[in-house]
Amino acid sequence: MTAIAGKQPNYKVAPPKSGMTIKQQALINSIIVNAIVILLVLLWTIPTFGLLVSSFRPRDLITSSGWWTAFVTAFQSGAWTLDNYRSVLFADAMGSAFLNSMLVTIPSTVIPITIAAFAAYAIAWLEFPGRKAFFLVLVGLMVVPLQMSLQPLFSLYQATGLNGTFLGIWLAHTGFGLPLATYLLFGYISSLPVDLIEAARVDGATPMLTFTRLVLPLSTPAIAAFAIFQFLWVWNDLLVALVFLGTRADVAVLTTRLSELVASRGQAWHVLTAGAFVTMIMPLVVFFSLQRFFVRGLMAGSVKG
Amino acid sequence: MRSVQLNGGPVMALFEKTWFRVLVSLVMIMALSYGFMVSTEFMKNQDAPRAMLAIVAILVGVLGIWALYLTVDNLVSTFPIRIRDFVRPFVFIAPAAIILGVFIIYPTIRTTWLSFFISRRGTGVVPGSFGLQNYVSLFTDPATFRALINNALWLVFVPSFSVSIGLIIAILVDRIRWEKFAKSLIFLPMAISFVGAGVIWRFIYFRATFGAQIGLLNAIVELFGGSPQGWLRIEPWNNFFLIVIMVWLQTGYAMVILSSAVKGVPGELLEAARIDGAGEVRIFFQVIIPFIMGTIVTVTTTITILVLKVFDIVFVMTSGNFNTNVIANVMYQQMFVQGNFGRGSAAAVILFIAVIPVMVHNVRSLKSRRF
Secondary structure (H helix, E strand, O other): OHHHHHHOOOOOOOOOHHHOOHHHHHHHHHHHHHHHHHHHHHHHHHHHHHHHHHHOOOHHHHHHOOHHHHHOOOOOOOOOOOHHHHHHHHHOOHHHHHHHHHHHHHHHHHHHHHHHHHHHHHHHHOOOOOHHHHHHHHHHHOOOOOHHHHHHHHHHHHHHOOOOOHHHHHHHHHHHHHHHHHHHHHHHHOOOOHHHHHHHHHOOOOHHHHHHHHHHHHOHHHHHHHHHHHHHHHHHOOHHHHHHOOOOOOOOOHHHHHHHHHHHOOOOHHHHHHHHHHHHHHHHHHHHHOHHHHHHHHHHHOOOO | OHHHHHOOOHHHHHHHOHHHHHHHHHHHHHHHHHHHHHHHHHHHOOOOOHHHHHHHHHHHHHHHHHHHHHHHHHHHOOOOHHHHHHHHHHHHHHHHHHHHHHHHHHHHHHHHHHOOOOEEOOOEEOOOOOOOHHHHHHHHOHHHHHHHHHHHHHHHHHHHHHHHHHHHHHHHHOOOOOHHHHHHHHHHHHHOOHHHHHHHHHHHHOOOOOOOOOOHHHHHHHHOOOOOOOHHHOOOHHHHHHHHHHHHHHHHHHHHHHHHHHHOOOHHHHHHHHHOOOOHHHHHHHHHHHHOHHHHHHHHHHHHHHHHOOOHHHHHHOOOOOOOOOHHHHHHHHHHHHOEHHHHHHHHHHHHHHHHHHHHHHHHHHHOOOO
């Protein structure tokens, strides 16, 4: 594009000011643009970076000097430590909260995907009365704030003994994630080639066989994108965990545990910085290892209610 | 199916008998139901070892659900053809429909209904109290009215700032060589939970009562000779210090989507504008922005819906104190701290009413689509 444009005579472009050549002006422009972007990137990165640096500093250094001074004394002995992590993971129960987060997140991701995939296939390729109405209701439900569900479900859970159990929160996340999951998978599954599905039918495959052998394997990209979105959403969620699981140490997830730490030890920065970073490890690993799927998943999932 | 024809032994022949398949399916369904019941009781047990819970959950949640779908489908396939073809789709759709009904539709109706009654923890719904009292009190109580005003501030400033900054970054990174790297660093906060972001920014806003200022903001203020501030207590500006956090989190999202939209602007269009003598600023406002307007609207709507329900940030940073409350936090406090179910429901309904236009728009735009 630019190569072709460069060969054309630029006779109508405004003449460069103050006797600079076009090349010089382009260089100056490029320096300005780079400088602005560097500034913005620094602005966006410094908050997280400061937290990360602080979490590795000894307790008395954190409270006596800013984290930015750590680089001056970086090579002195005792400038860095892992004690903060040791203490949050064991003494402050973040280690157990990490396990709880895993235990909440994995089923809360797998179950809605399974149920949504079946439903999405039926809406896309099977004929049944009320098909379109079902789909439209689904689309409507996607933006309903989950705040609308909290109190009635809380009462329902109290009546059935599901409050404070992992099963209860799996089901809740399944319910809240289902409209979006079905909508996204429908979008993908309905765009599979008609001929393919038709050929399977002609060959005598039942809908179930078509779904399990053909549609599901082909939908892997959409499933992966939604899985990442749902995984992060559940992992980072505070409200649902707070309401249905509570803050008891043996069930508390990372987010509730961290918010408890903020409330009880709001000035203990050696605990809070390390604690916050423990909650961020998993999302950051996903972010850096699966960035392409991650972005796609977040894009697709951004309308969740 | 092929194996049946290959070794058509007496057992396999049985599988071709309809009555046998029905029997097998029914036995399977009963066994599965029993399995679900037992495992549910087990999973409710809070003292069970967590590793066991996880294994049971994955087994039941994945294999159990799959087995149920396959068994019911098998049963349905033994029905007479016309009934079979009618019933079959519902095997696929029913679990989703039931879950949506129990977890979203029923609660939404129930919450709306409750919002018109006086209802408290302990006393329950007061019969005959049907009326708008909860809404009236939300709008007249100065504390909750303040939350409505604050929500309005969030709704105005978060989408506008994240989308404008996101758009500027999207245009700028298009002209540098390290675009991917810059974009992923700005997008990175999207991976962080609101609670984590809350801690990050509490550290920045922190004011030490004695000793060195270790909070970045107060250290900068001191560097320029000012005196350290307790940023989260300065009303009404503390709302903006919280809003900054959300902008920091959401700009990356706006940038990524807008960046791909900007790349979609045809090069010929830009070239033509340049040849006509338009400057870069004019091209930005009169060519690029009109071209990607649809995307801008979508991104703005998405961020608006998210901001409407903002809860975690306020909960972690100030718990709604110092006049920084927002509706979602009012809802949580009324419902689960004060136990005022009526008022809490009314707060939830206010959030719901605010998203109805988006809901109607989404449904309408899909309704005309053929599928």
